[in-house]
Amino acid sequence: MKTIKKLFLLVLILFTVNIFSQKKTPKEVIKLTVLVKDGEGKPIPGALILIDNIKQARVANSAGYFKIKLQKAPKEITAFSPLLGAKSVKYDGKNSIIINITKNSNNYVSDTNYEKIVDPIQFRNIYDYLRGKVSGVNITSTNVISIRGNSSWSGSRSPLFILNGVPVDEDTFGAIVPTTIKTVKILKGPETAIYGLRGANGVIEVVTTIN
Numbered sequence: 001m002k003t004i005k006k007l008f009l010l011v012l013i014l015f016t017v018n019i020f021s022q023k024k025t026p027k028e029v030i031k032l033t034v035l036v037k038d039g040e041g042k043p044i045p046g047a048l049i050l051i052d053n054i055k056q057a058r059v060a061n062s063a064g065y066f067k068i069k070l071q072k073a074p075k076e077i078t079a080f081s082p083l084l085g086a087k088s089v090k091y092d093g094k095n096s097i098i099i100n101i102t103k104n105s106n107n108y109v110s111d112t113n114y115e116k117i118v119d120p121i122q123f124r125n126i127y128d129y130l131r132g133k134v135s136g137v138n139i140t141s142t143n144v145i146s147i148r149g150n151s152s153w154s155g156s157r158s159p160l161f162i163l164n165g166v167p168v169d170e171d172t173f174g175a176i177v178p179t180t181i182k183t184v185k186i187l188k189g190p191e192t193a194i195y196g197l198r199g200a201n202g203v204i205e206v207v208t209t210i211n
Contacts, residue, residue, distance in 0.1 A: 031095055034066040036079040039102030047101075050078040082123075083131055123178040126206075136186055137204070143174065147188050147202030159202040160195055164210075167198070173206075180208040 036047040043064025049056045051074045060066040060079070073091060079099040080086040087101045123129040127143045138146045146157040161173040185205040192199030 028071075030070040030073055032068050032070055032074075032077075033096045034060070034068075034077060034079065035096070035098045036060045036064045036066065036081070037098060037100050038081075038084060039100065041100075044079070044081050044084070044101065048080040050080065052076055053078070082128070126174060126176040126178060126181075129178040129181065130184070130204075136188070145204070147186060147204070157201055159204050160192075160199045162195075162203060162205040164207055173204075176206060176208060180210050181206060182209055183207045 034049060036044045036049075038044055043060075043062075045060060045062045045064055047060040047064065047066070049058075049060065049066045049068075051068070051070070053076070056066075056068065058066065058068075066079075073093070076088050076090055077097060077099070078086055078088040079101060081101050084101040087099050089097060089099055091097075125143075127139055127145075130137050130145070131139050136147060145159060147159050158170065161168050161170065163173065163176065183206070187195075187199065187203040187205065192203050195203055
């Protein structure tokens, strides 16, 4: 009888050890909060966030905050603003991170990387698209465009708009849908010679998928 009890106890111990050995250690969840600010310390709402070069589905909220739960610690976190560029920081183990994107920082994003980060559908119109993507172009809050480095003539600073190889007026240019844009090219100085006096204020050439 004692032998049976000892055998039963041994089986019970082995069974218990086997159960505990099969249990996996729960993964540590990292609760990360990212605050995106500009050079003046103001929040940047709608900033895109990349975790280890992977664009996240959500963006920074109206107060510039982005929160996420991660299963493992990231190596690098990037914040991107169409107006200011991108800024990357190394993850230092802290749960709260502030990323400052300033115009004077080295925030340049190449066209190739830009297309990976930003989908044209995020822009409301061609003016928003140009503000985020094209350097050397000034666009006012009322969507008046001028190209830096060009002298005005005939009292106007408006550049020449070329859509799919054809000169168009400002209304037609403003109606371009960002999701149809294939390429945008800015011409100024000697580059505008092929357009004569019409290109004196610079030229914006846009090629779309709709011809």
